[in-house]
Amino acid sequence: MMVTVMMIGEVAEKTGFSVHTLRYYEKIGLLPETLRDAGGRRVYGPDVLVWLEFVERLKQIGMPIRDRVRYAEMRALGDSTISERRELLQTYRDDLAKRVASLSETLDVLDAKITTYETAAKCNGASR
Amino acid sequence: MMVTVMMIGEVAEKTGFSVHTLRYYEKIGLLPETLRDAGGRRVYGPDVLVWLEFVERLKQIGMPIRDRVRYAEMRALGDSTISERRELLQTYRDDLAKRVASLSETLDVLDAKITTYETAAKCNGASR
DNA sequence: CTAGGTGATAGAGTGCACTCTAGGTCAAGC
DNA sequence: GCTTGACCTAGAGTGCACTCTATCACCTAG
Numbered sequence: 001m002m003v004t005v006m007m008i009g010e011v012a013e014k015t016g017f018s019v020h021t022l023r024y025y026e027k028i029g030l031l032p033e034t035l036r037d038a039g040g041r042r043v044y045g046p047d048v049l050v051w052l053e054f055v056e057r058l059k060q061i062g063m064p065i066r067d068r069v070r071y072a073e074m075r076a077l078g079d080s081t082i083s084e085r086r087e088l089l090q091t092y093r094d095d096l097a098k099r100v101a102s103l104s105e106t107l108d109v110l111d112a113k114i115t116t117y118e119t120a121a122k123c124n125g126a127s128r
Numbered sequence: 129m130m131v132t133v134m135m136i137g138e139v140a141e142k143t144g145f146s147v148h149t150l151r152y153y154e155k156i157g158l159l160p161e162t163l164r165d166a167g168g169r170r171v172y173g174p175d176v177l178v179w180l181e182f183v184e185r186l187k188q189i190g191m192p193i194r195d196r197v198r199y200a201e202m203r204a205l206g207d208s209t210i211s212e213r214r215e216l217l218q219t220y221r222d223d224l225a226k227r228v229a230s231l232s233e234t235l236d237v238l239d240a241k242i243t244t245y246e247t248a249a250k251c252n253g254a255s256r
Numbered sequence: 257c258t259a260g261g262t263g264a265t266a267g268a269g270t271g272c273a274c275t276c277t278a279g280g281t282c283a284a285g286c
Numbered sequence: 287g288c289t290t291g292a293c294c295t296a297g298a299g300t301g302c303a304c305t306c307t308a309t310c311a312c313c314t315a316g
Contacts, residue, residue: 009292019293020275039282041293057234060227065273079248086245093238099188100231106185107228110221117214120207137262148305151264167312169263193303 006044015052029069030055032076061096134172143180157197158183160204189224 012019025031026042031051034042058068071088074081140147153159154170159179162170186196199216202209 007293018275021273023294024274039293041282054237057237061231061234061238082245082248086242086249089238089242089245093235093242096231096235096238100228100235103189103224103228103231106189107221107224109182109185110189110217110224114214114217114221117210117217120210121214135263146305147263149303152304167263169312 004046006046006048008042008044011044011048011052014049015056017052017056025055028065030065030072032072058092061092062099063092067092132174134174134176136170136172139172139176139180142177143184145180145184153183156193158193158200160200186220189220190227191220195220 006014008019008022011017012022015022017025022031026034031048034044034048037043055068055072058071059065063071067088071085074085074088134142136147136150139145140150143150145153150159154162159176162172165171183196183200186199187193191199195216199213202213202216
């Protein structure tokens with residue numbers, strides 16, 4: 001059976017992270033040290049895509065890179081870190097819930113403002 | 129009738145922006161040039177609080193400072209910029225709607241993961 | 257009258273998260 | 287056999303958005 005392996009360029013293309021960023025992520029510990037081929041080039045399995053997608057989510061919710069690294073490190077340590085990981089995620093989850101609420105409110109504010117602008121434009125258009 | 133005026137420290141306290149940040153915002157044009165008292169100190173009216181609250185919202189939705197300044201400049205120019213302002217807000221509004229949807233999804237992902245962690249912790253706790 | 261607190265300026269410094277450069281290796285196709 | 291393109295490393299550079307420092311002016315309470 002064929003095992004799907006990827007070079008760094010392919011991972012970059014599939015995840016949207018740049019090649020530079022992927023190497024940077026490995027250096028800081030956000031990606032585990034990658035297997036290399038005979039020529040010293042990184043070889044990735046398909047799992048890395050799942051992990052990077054999750055990392056992207058953590059990034060999108062505003063988790064600073066330091067905490068993403070911390071999470072990655074705990075993940076690498078295995079089951080003994082589960083409760084600590086849960087706590088970390090819980091903190092960000094609660095914060096995220098608040099932010100989603102606040103952003104929804106802002107969405108309403110923007111809609112109201114846009115409506116006002118549309119009305120104003122119409123009135124100006126008619127009166128001038 | 130008493131007119132409520134504020135010094136910069138009071139504005140800072142009420143808005144959550146630091147005094148440094150408020151002066152910085154004025155320098156880059158995010159705040160209009162402020163009136164000064166006899167001693168050269170900035171004197172603010174109550175309107176600035178409303179504006180800063182809105183600026184904070186624009187910041188929270190991820191509008192870069194350059195666009196916030198652009199918006200502030202257009203606002204200072206008056207009605208002739210209304211349609212341009214509407215367009216700018218519309219762009220960020222649409223982007224925001226997508227982000228809110230994506231963040232809600234992430235909220236579900238986090239909840240699922242947290243649940244998994246709780247289950248895992250329980251099983252480990254029982255089996256060890 | 258002086259000490260403390262708040263205000264002012266110009267400009268330097270900080271932290272984050274990449275992003276890019278220089279200089280090199282290596283395998284494949286013409 | 288040589289060019290091309292994807293990969294490698296170490297380390298410098300970038301852009302954003304503040305944040306702080308040094309130094310000075312002003313006003314009020316004790």
